[in-house]
Amino acid sequence: MRKHVFTGSLLAAFTLATPTLANTPDKAPPHQKWSFEGATGTYDKASLQRGFLVYDHICASCHGMRSLTYRDLEGIGLSDQAITDLAHSKQIPGPVGISGMPTMRPGLPDDHFRSPFPNDAAAAAVMGGVAPPDQSRLAAVHPGGADWLYAFLTGYRMPPPAGAPMVPGKFYNDWAEGHMIGMPPPLINGAIQYPDGTPATVEQQAKDVTAFLVWAADPHRNERHNIGKGVLAYLAVLLVLAIAWKRKIWKNLKSHG
Amino acid sequence: MSIPDQKQASASSTPPCSGLAGWINRRLPIISAFRAEYVDFRMPRNLNGWWNFGAILTLVLALMLASGIFLAMNYTPTDAGAFLSVEAIERQLSGGWLLRAMHMTGANLFLAALYLHLFRGLYYGSYKAPRELLWLTGLVLMLMVMATAFAGYLLPWGQMSYWGADVITKAVGAIPGIGPTLEHIMAGSDHLGDIFLHRFFVLHFVLAFLIVGVVGLHVAAVHVSGSNNPIGVEPRTPKDTVPFYPYYVSKDLVGLILFAMVFAALMFFWPNMLIEPDNYTPADPMHTPADIEPEWYFLPFYGLLQSVPSKFGGLVAAAGSLLVLFALPWLDRSPVRSMRFRPLCRIGLLGVVCAFIVLADAGKHHAQGGWLIAARLAGLYYFGYFLVFLPLVSRTEKTRPVPSSIAASQGDA
Numbered sequence: 283m284r285k286h287v288f289t290g291s292l293l294a295a296f297t298l299a300t301p302t303l304a305n306t307p308d309k310a311p312p313h314q315k316w317s318f319e320g321a322t323g324t325y326d327k328a329s330l331q332r333g334f335l336v337y338d339h340i341c342a343s344c345h346g347m348r349s350l351t352y353r354d355l356e357g358i359g360l361s362d363q364a365i366t367d368l369a370h371s372k373q374i375p376g377p378v379g380i381s382g383m384p385t386m387r388p389g390l391p392d393d394h395f396r397s398p399f400p401n402d403a404a405a406a407a408v409m410g411g412v413a414p415p416d417q418s419r420l421a422a423v424h425p426g427g428a429d430w431l432y433a434f435l436t437g438y439r440m441p442p443p444a445g446a447p448m449v450p451g452k453f454y455n456d457w458a459e460g461h462m463i464g465m466p467p468p469l470i471n472g473a474i475q476y477p478d479g480t481p482a483t484v485e486q487q488a489k490d491v492t493a494f495l496v497w498a499a500d501p502h503r504n505e506r507h508n509i510g511k512g513v514l515a516y517l518a519v520l521l522v523l524a525i526a527w528k529r530k531i532w533k534n535l536k537s538h539g
Numbered sequence: 540m541s542i543p544d545q546k547q548a549s550a551s552s553t554p555p556c557s558g559l560a561g562w563i564n565r566r567l568p569i570i571s572a573f574r575a576e577y578v579d580f581r582m583p584r585n586l587n588g589w590w591n592f593g594a595i596l597t598l599v600l601a602l603m604l605a606s607g608i609f610l611a612m613n614y615t616p617t618d619a620g621a622f623l624s625v626e627a628i629e630r631q632l633s634g635g636w637l638l639r640a641m642h643m644t645g646a647n648l649f650l651a652a653l654y655l656h657l658f659r660g661l662y663y664g665s666y667k668a669p670r671e672l673l674w675l676t677g678l679v680l681m682l683m684v685m686a687t688a689f690a691g692y693l694l695p696w697g698q699m700s701y702w703g704a705d706v707i708t709k710a711v712g713a714i715p716g717i718g719p720t721l722e723h724i725m726a727g728s729d730h731l732g733d734i735f736l737h738r739f740f741v742l743h744f745v746l747a748f749l750i751v752g753v754v755g756l757h758v759a760a761v762h763v764s765g766s767n768n769p770i771g772v773e774p775r776t777p778k779d780t781v782p783f784y785p786y787y788v789s790k791d792l793v794g795l796i797l798f799a800m801v802f803a804a805l806m807f808f809w810p811n812m813l814i815e816p817d818n819y820t821p822a823d824p825m826h827t828p829a830d831i832e833p834e835w836y837f838l839p840f841y842g843l844l845q846s847v848p849s850k851f852g853g854l855v856a857a858a859g860s861l862l863v864l865f866a867l868p869w870l871d872r873s874p875v876r877s878m879r880f881r882p883l884c885r886i887g888l889l890g891v892v893c894a895f896i897v898l899a900d901a902g903k904h905h906a907q908g909g910w911l912i913a914a915r916l917a918g919l920y921y922f923g924y925f926l927v928f929l930p931l932v933s934r935t936e937k938t939r940p941v942p943s944s945i946a947a948s949q950g951d952a
Contacts, residue, residue: 321808349626418626419819499819502629502636509637510807514800521796528789535584535781 311426311433311457314489318496319428322511324504325497330358332476333494336487338368340468341417344409346397347498349418353391357501358494365391372396410451410464421492422499428492433457435488438467576762581780582787583768585945589663590766590787591794592656598795599649600754604747606642614694616740618732621696622821644806646688647813650836652798653681661867661888664876665767671868673760676753678864683750685837690743692834696736697818702831704731704739713850730824770948771876772941779945832903839895842902846914856918863925870925873933880939883932887924894921 317326334355337347352369360368369389374396376387389396399405405413421427434457442454452462469484469491476482497503556564556571564570613632615624628635657677660666666674689707693700708731712722727734765774774780781787805812817828833841840857847853863870878885894917901914942948 349623349630351631354630419816422816423819506636506640506807506810510803513803513807517796517800517803521793521800524789524792524796528793531785531789535786
């Protein structure tokens with residue numbers, strides 16, 4: 283018996299020793315209810331598609347998402363035709379032309395998302411010295427994740443609260459580092475129209491684009507959770523059978539020993 | 540022309556092979572060897588769950604090789620291409636995300652199972668005669684696995700990969716005399732880039748297969764000396780043992796399924812427990828992350844590294860903490876193997892486990908403030924236990940009465 287207590291305490295000690303790798307910001311952003319959170323959460327594809335619209339019309343004018351291809355949007359439920367049309371509407375740098383000058387060509391589904399700037403240095407030069415971060419893994423990398431993104435996108439204050447320093451070209455945001463950020467408030471009520479008729483309030487846009495960014499950072503979550511449930515159910519059945527077999531065999535030893 | 544039937548005397552219980560199997564077996568006795576080593580092989584009858592980890596480690600190794608080969612086919616070991624090729628594996632390669640999830644979870648649980656397996660050996664005295672070579676090959680394996688894990692962690696070329704490599708190459712550079720040369724050989728050029736990444740990719744790949752070879756030696760050694768067991772008394776009569784099949788096949792299977800469930804739960808539902816999010820930011824030599832931290836399985840050694848004021852001293856302490864284990868069979872002279880019968884050493888060994896955990900925690904906190912003191916005490920305790928306590932106590936300690944046989948210990952004499 284003592285052996286088991288000991289084993290248990292050792293395992294507990296090992297669990298305690300395992301560091302939690304979650305990044306903790308100075309102040310935790312308020313928690314929102316997300317359909318994708320937790321071990322069994324799933325993305326709401328309608329929200330992801332609205333979020334992509336926000337990304338494509340607003341974020342993508344300054345932020346790249348270079349790890350994704352247009353075909354990856356199958357994951358948010360876009361049809362092949364919609365993906366082909368979308369890719370085709372983007373002008374992508376093509377091969378060097380006959381005259382030796384660079385050319386542009388319409389995009390294809392296997393092209394990576396078009397970056398708004400040719401490189402980070404060009405982005406920094408235009409954007410006041412700091413290149414807008416690539417958004418492929420932003421939701422995974424930024425401390426606070428989805429909650430921070432939502433808080434940040436809805437956290438601009440115009441005019442800034444009394445006593446806040448005024449810096450030309452900087453905007454006040456409750457959730458930016460030092461409360462000042464070069465990015466102007468990206469979301470405006472009704473700035474885009476959702477085809478499904480959902481009112482495009484700032485909060486709704488923030489919620490949808492956050493969901494889309496979380497999806498972009500972890501695109502296989504639905505699939506992962508589904509396969510995981512199946513695998514665990516299968517292993518549970520197998521475990522019951524294996525225990526029954528083991529007991530049957532070891533019983534022999536006890537009766538004949 | 541006929542080849543004489545060379546039946547092994549030891550396989551007397553084995554039915555003779557006939558037909559094609561017999562034809563093959565007379566020329567290359569793989570079938571009778573398999574029967575002798577994995578079917579009829581006698582095992583102590585009292586092995587507990589701690590003896591499952593050998594089988595578990597073998598299977599995780601197979602999984603690592605299988606997933607690793609397919610990852611390697613899609614990986615680009617260059618400064619510019621590495622990060623993006625891993626992104627492409629996760630996003631565009633069909634099933635690539637699952638392949639990579641298996642490999643990452645596998646790496647973490649490989650090290651976890653390895654530490655538990657090592658602890659089993661420490662606790663039940665499995666390093667003592669006649670198992671010294673079993674112990675030494677196991678330690679060599681652990682060093683190889685650690686090197687492979689380190690090399691593998693560099694390959695995605697995220698911020699943690701790059702800065703982890705930076706810390707380690709600089710630590711190597713701190714070795715007096717040959718350090719700078721070694722550092723240059725390791726990095727391959729004056730910065731960590733294409734050459735470095737290419738070298739460590741090859742190293743990662745080659746080491747993985749060398750590990751398979753050393754596992755062969757390790758398993759061969761355990762089949763010569765036989766498994767130790769929880770009371771540490773060698774089997775004397777057939778009553779003390781059971782054949783590997785079906786007894787331990789059925790028992791290992793239960794352990795394997797339980798382990799697979801932990802594996803699946805982490806991989807499918809809680810992948811963030813094992814992932815350092817910072818490594819999803821591409822390597823940037825111009826931007827040092829606020830918090831450079833190795834994977835959890837290196838934290839105890841990182842704690843030791845940081846607890847010594849000199850860089851080289853830290854390196855010696857971290858390496859020494861592993862090297863001291865090689866001397867263990869000759870440091871611990873007690874004839875009693877199992878800690879069950881050595882109350883004093885048992886407490887001492889639990890202290891080593893605590894010291895290991897404290898060092899990990901200190902490593903996580905960069906051995907600053909109170910953690911520095913804790914890390915130094917834990918480090919002193921760790922070395923004190925192996926180098927002073929164990930050699931002294933093993934001469935004078937009072938051990939509990941050891942059962943005369945395994946069967947007797949099970950109430951079946």
